[in-house]
Each structure stands twice: as structure tokens, then as C-alpha cells.
Amino acid sequence: MKPFLSALLLSAAATLAGCQQTPPANESPQAPAAAPQPPTAGKTEAEARTLVAAYVKTLPTPELYVTDSARVNDNGATWQVLVPRRDWARRMPNSARFEVQKETGAVSTAPVK
Numbered sequence: 001m002k003p004f005l006s007a008l009l010l011s012a013a014a015t016l017a018g019c020q021q022t023p024p025a026n027e028s029p030q031a032p033a034a035a036p037q038p039p040t041a042g043k044t045e046a047e048a049r050t051l052v053a054a055y056v057k058t059l060p061t062p063e064l065y066v067t068d069s070a071r072v073n074d075n076g077a078t079w080q081v082l083v084p085r086r087d088w089a090r091r092m093p094n095s096a097r098f099e100v101q102k103e104t105g106a107v108s109t110a111p112v113k
Contacts (some may be wrong), residue, residue, distance in 0.1 A: 008043050020076070045079065047105070048072055048079035048081055049067070049070055049072060049081065051105055051107050052067065052083065052098045052107055053082050054069040055098065055107040056083065058072070064085050065083045065085055065096065066083065066084045066086060067083055069083075069084050070083045075099075077101065077103070078100060078101055078102060079099070079100040079102065080098075080099060080110075081097070081098045081099075082096070082097055082098075082112070083095055083096050092105075093112040095112060096109065096113045097111065097112045098110070
């Protein structure tokens with residue numbers, strides 16, 4: 001019984017070894033994904049709008065924001081971007097507030113006062 005068992009195990013090992021796939025030699029390994037680029041600085045009003053529009057797309061419900069109607073105010077070191085929300089139509093305030101750092105381009109949310 002032991003010779004049969006060892007022959008069976010040897011056969012199974014040979015079958016499994018034949019199933020392993022090795023990549024062809026002419027294929028190069030995939031290059032690692034490019035590291036995400038840091039945001040460009042929001043030095044102009046147009047750049048601040050673009051950065052906020054990109055940030056809004058990452059939110060869970062981007063369809064609620066009307067980025068085309070955003071208003072931008074210069075607050076010295078930051079841009080204040082007020083973006084109207086569709087679900088706040090008859091409410092005051094009816095816009096969400098975002099702050100864009102001019103030096104770094106970092107976008108953050110802030111309460112509307």
C-alpha cells in the first residue's frame with residue numbers, strides 16, 4: 001500500500017508543478033504605479049476654483065455641489081470658495097465653504113458664518 005501512496009503523491013506533485021505559470025522571459029515586470037502628485041499651489045482665483053472642483057469630486061455626494069457657480073474671495077493667505085449646494089436651495093446659507101491655501105494648494109472645508 002505504501003508504494004501506491006508514494007506513487008500517487010509523486011504524481012499529484014508533478015501535476016501541480018506543471019500547473020504553475022511562469023511569466024515569459026520577454027515580458028518585463030509591471031512598473032510601479034506613479035506616486036500621486038501633490039496639488040499645485042492655488043495662487044490664482046482660477047486655480048482655486050479648479051482645486052475645489054477636484055476636491056468636491058472626491059466627496060460622497062459630489063452631485064449636490066454646483067462648482068460652476070462658485071464664488072471666490074481673497075483672504076490673504078487663503079482663497080475662500082463658496083460653492084452652492086442643490087439641496088440647500090431655500091436655506092441660508094445655501095453654500096458650502098472651502099479654504100484653499102495659496103502656498104500649498106491644500107483644500108479644506110470650513111463652516112459658513
